[in-house]
Amino acid sequence: MASRNRALIERDLEVLWHPTTQMKDHEWLPLVPIRRGEGVWLYDLDGNRYLDAISSWWVNLFGHAHPQINQRIREQLDNLEHVLLAGFTHEPVVELSEQLVEITPVSLTRCFYTDNGSSAVEVALKMSYHYWHNRGQAEKRRFITLSGSYHGETLGTLGVGDVALYKETYKPLLMEAITVPSPDCFQREPGQSWEDHSRAMFVHMDQALAEHAGETAAVIVEPLVQCATGMRMYHPVYLQLLREACDRHGVHLIADEIAVGFGRTGSLFACEQAGICADFLCLSKGLTAGYLPLAVVLTTDQVYEAFYDDYATLRAFMHSHSYTGNPLACSAALATLELFREQDVIGRNRELAEHMGDAVAHLAEHPHVGEIRQTGMILAIEMMQDPANRVPYPFQERRGIRVYQHALSREALLRPLGNVVYFMPPYVINEDQIDHLARVAEEGIEHATR
Ligand SMILES: *Cc1c(COP(=O)(O)O)cnc(C)c1O
Secondary structure, three states, X not given: OOOHHHHHHHHHHHHOOOOOOOHHHHHOOOOOOEEEEEEOEEEEOOOOEEEEOOHHHHOOOOOEOOHHHHHHHHHHHHHOOOOOOOOOOOHHHHHHHHHHHHHOOOOEEEEEEEOOHHHHHHHHHHHHXXXXXXXXXXXXXXXXXXXOOOOOOOHHHHHOOOOHHHHHHHHHHOOOOEEEOOOOHHHOOOOOOHHHHHHHHHHHHHHHHHHHHHHEEEEEEOOOEEOOOOOEEXXXXXXXXXXXXXXXXXXXXXXXXXXXXXXXXXOOOXXXXXXXXXXXXXXXXXXXXXXXXXXXXXEEHHHHHOOOOOHHHOXXXXXXXOOOOOHHHHHHHHHHHHHHHHOOHHHHHHHHHHHHHHHHHHHHHOOOEEEEEEEOOEEEEEEOOEHHHOEOOOHHHOHHHHHHXXXXXXXXXXXXXXXXXXXXXXXXXXXXXXXXXXXXXXHHHHHHOO
């Protein structure tokens, strides 16, 4: 049978090297060529469709090919595709910055743009260190991070991350962060609440700060959900304690909301649930609703002022990327923020999140489900060999891939992280589609744990 899918796959495998992939897997695991998208659906070249339950790696917010976002990008395209942002400026980037300053906590007043999440984290790390340097405290050059954290794939961000699969090989090349045990509530004692566990785990952070504050520039965290390590979650109280402790010790707080920002956790930004404001807020992914690469670091007047001086003092932040503040990407972001203003996105998400939770609740009784956890529009199901004795499946068994394959055969794109099956869908998903995902996930887990 002639397959347009197969023809493209063959051409692809001659010339491409895919991200985070053992390419040999594609001897038996077919690539999925996508021709077009519409709403929650992706369509391949042979006309099959897949419900994008993971928002194409957590970036998509309002579905594929959204008319309003498309239109805004088209209009911008006819005027200006790109111009450098050093010495020059343009309306989309100014308007976007005004709006971002408006919707984030009051003390965040300055926007610095990059073109992907990793480089935004790099900027936050460099800016924090440079701030202390400009203030005559260059000895503050270390960073504190949580176990299981993920902040990107560049050498700088791998240094403050802690996902072994991505980091281990490169360790000799990386700066050494101070790693503190995560408040990850999957590790809590039976019967313990998320709040109690998160609070109890703070002693480790408190100790690290007491010991290292003098040499530490910043603590970096993913607020509420550590996504890449397997959607591990914790209680907002941890962020409150962290903010207080950072202030007490004179250390910056970097909030990496690249994955959790823009409504994923049930509030526009995750930090809102703790009522705190970071010194640096990193945003990307949902910023353009999954359309174009764009990232931003928001920071405070206090940080900005430490760089503001006569040129010859050499205090300026000398960092740039070619596509910094790209007008097309900014237009996509402006259309995204417009959708948030026009619709009660957060309110609707609350309903959808509740429906998601209900749809899979019965799976908690499954003999190979260790936990179902949820924060807003992120829901995760942890498959385990022996939940009662907390025995995980060996990673070599790759059970998640069986769920992935089963889902594709049932019109769904689920892409488990190891043994963690999760939903992180576009916000335009409806209740029936959630029910379908829940059925597919159940079948897939059944299939994978047999
Ligand atoms: C995706 C992600 C990054 C990296 O962003 P890229 O655009 O992929 O470089 C950093 N931090 C978190 C929390 C992320 O989820």
